[in-house]
Amino acid sequence: MSVQFVVPGSKSVSRPPSVAAYLVDRTFFFIAALGALIIIALVAYILWEIGGQALPAIRTSGAKFLINTGWDAQRGNFGILPQIWGTLYSSLLALAIGGFIGITIAIFLTQDFLPPRIAVIFRTLIEMLAAIPSVVFGLWGIFVVIPFVRPGANWLFEHAGFIPFFGSSLSGPGLLPAVIVLSIMILPTVAAISQDAIGLVPYKIKEAAYGMGATRWEAILKVIVPTASGGIFSALVLGFGRALGETMALAMLIGNSNQISLSLFSPANTLAALLASNFPEAAQPERQALMYAALVLLAITLVVNVFGTLILIWTSQKVAKA
Amino acid sequence: MSKVSQYQDGGISRARSFAPDLRHNAFEARAMANVLLTAGAWFVAALGAVPLVSVIYMLVVKGGARLNTELFTELPPAGFEMGGGIGNAIQGTLVTVGIASAISIPIALLAAIYLAEFRPNSNIAVAARFLSKVLTGFPSILAGVFVYAAVVLLMGTYSALAGGVALAVLMLPTVTLTAEGAMRMVPQRMKDAAIGMGCTKTQVVWSVTLPTALPSIVTGVILAVARVAGESAPLLFTALFSNYWLRSVKEPTASLSILIYNFSSMPFENQIELAWAASLVLVLIVLTFNILSRFIGRPQV
Structure with missing residues (x-):
């Protein structure tokens, strides 16, 4: 098939692949493809397995499960409205605090407030915050x-x-201690992605703002942050996604009480904390209800994360083109 | 838009007076706003550093008090017992993380090779890449729920193996994405040179891409290991907990993170002290991995 450039017996280093090398190549190609397929299959299997386990509960409770407020394993009466409320409420509050601090730190570290060496140390400290386990x-x-x-x-x-x-x-x-700890936990995520987004803003844009007589903060708030807004927004969305799924710190701090209250000081519950505290001892009808709750949590985080990832891909393409 | 026209207008009116006033006026509203915002940024950044300092202080003071050999060799104490250690929890964490690494790293590397080298733009690659990104934001407790349904119910018992599988689910996407990124950083001309000499894609991967990308891949792997070592939610109802040494991977096992969770709610001072000591050990393990990854991952290309 291939044109033979090499004279047999010559000492040339380049030669077409042998049949054996070709066969090895094809085999390895399929093995590698299998690796990629496993990831796709895993996601499908996760959805199928959790969905399948939740099916009996979905059949018996249906949509009422989402608006009922009781969780009574004896009577088999389950509803997760308080948990959905607690999940969204705690995550939004944490996002407000952690998002604000995270974006401020991202600006602080990228806009020459600190000498570069100290900025690197500070950045490492914030990254270490992300490394500390949730429990x-x-x-x-x-x-x-x-x-x-x-x-x-x-x-x-x-x-x-x-x-x-x-x-x-x-x-x-x-709720308050849980929100404080949760905001600390999402802070590094928001800070890291925002830093990347701000780092993508071309330097000449900042120089142009300074050249027009803008003060440092005018340049930051009116030019740099708006230019990086897509990336910063996706940082907030992904931070929100992290907050929604955070489990252990909340299970330990939020008080595991199934009530809906605006009060920052009353105990509450979240979907993830409900799973963590009830799953190990749950018997059959409750276990199916918990699987249903897991499915709801999966759906919420999946929507938020797909949304955040898409924005991130979309905005980085836009900046790359600009 | 209104801002721009305002500046233009200001420029015109100054031009009329023939001498633009370029001097910095510290009492101008925008100059004062600038100073206030700078002070605010310093305050917020300092505030962001407070939790880390506080956590480390508590770990060293409370956890350091129990840092002795007994901690590493003894079993956890029951209710009113004094003393005791967290030996089996350290063992359990190492075993589950080991199982997770053994399962996830080979699959992740194969997937990354496919994504970076073989068919970067095929439908399978695009889907696998996207799903990996989505999976990195997957709540870790759902990995526990999934493995409970897929492994624990199948085996009929909680086990170290199930815990390892749950952690592997969390490691797989992270390692895949970082390994793909590392392989993409290998200069195209090196790969082209190898192909020009008659190498197959597979030979290019094994003799050029992997050796060159190895430091970055190892960094990604270590960071993923560090992350799952601190995970507790996926272990809650897969590995469960045990008060004894682990003898087989088919048994439930203790782990540092679950021990901290269990002991934190106990009314006994001894258990709380052990929870702090376990936290110190866990954070030291995680931070060691993090620092290790920084040394290995120095760019070499």
Whole structure:
């Protein structure tokens, strides 16, 4: 088939692949393709397995499961509205705090506020924050954050209890400590992706802003952040996705109480924390209900993450073209 | 848009007075806003560093108090017992993470080779890449739920093996994506040179791409290992917990993270102290892996 350039017996280093090498190549190609296919199959299998386990619960409860508020294993009466509320409420609050701090740190580290060497050290510190396991944050939350915020929280309840956000006392675990720890946990994610997004903004755009007489913060807030807004937005979406699925710190801090309340100090529950605390001891009808809850959590995080990933791909393509 | 026209207007009115005022006025509203925002940024950045400092302080003070040989060799104490250690939890964490690595790294590397070298733009590659990105944001507890349904129910028992599989589900996408990125960083001309000499794609992968990309791949693998070593949610109802040494991977096993979770809610001072000590050991393991990856991953191309 192939044209033979090499004179037999010559010492040339280049020659066409032998039949054996060709066969090895084809075999290895299919093995590698199998690796890629396993990832696709795994996602399908996860959906099928959790969906299949949840099916009996979906058949018996249907959509009522999403709007019921009770969780009673004895009577087989299950609803996850409080958990959905707690998941979204805690994640949004954490996103507001952690997102704000994360984006500020991203600006702080990229816009020459610090000498480059110190900026690298600070960046490493923030990355280390991401490396600390969730259960260690939970332990820290129990013994540091709760005692720290409790006096202030109870003072607010006594003096401003008419405001719905302060409408109960903080007796121990509750929404506020959970939100504080959760915002610390999503902060590194938001900071890292925002830093990348801001780093993609061409330097000449900043120079143009300075050249027009903008102050540093005018350049940051009116030119650089708007230019990087797509990437920063996806950082927030992915941080939100992380907050939605975070389990251990919340299971340890949020109080696992199935109620819907605006109060920052009352105990609440989330979908992930419900799974963590009820799954190990659950018997059959409850286990199917938990599988249904897992499916709901999967659907919520999947939507948020697909959305965030698509924005990230889309905006990085847009910036690359510009 | 209105801002731009405002500046243009300002330019015209200054031009009329023939001498543009370029001096910095510290009391101008925008100059003061600039100073205030800078101070605010310093404050927020400092605030962001407080939790890490506090966590490390607590780990060293509370966890360091119990850092002795007993901690590594003894079994966890029951209710009112004094002393004890976390030996079996360290063993369990190492075993489950080992199983997870053995399962996920080969598959991830094969997938990465396919994504980076063989068919980067095929439908399979695009789908696998996208699903990997989505899987990295997958709540870790769902890996536990999935493995419970797929492995624990099948084997009829909680086991170290099931825990390892759950961690492997979390490692697979991370390792795939970082390995693909590392292989793509290998200069195209090196691969072209090999192909020009008559190498097959497979030979290029084994003799050019993999050796060149190895440091970055190892970095990605170590970071993924560090991440799953600290995971607890996927182990809750796959590996469960055990108060004894692990003798077979078909048995439930203790792990550092689950031990911390269990002991944190106990009313005994001894258990709480052990939870802090276990946290210190776990953070040291994770940080060692992180620092190791930084040394290995220095760019060499």
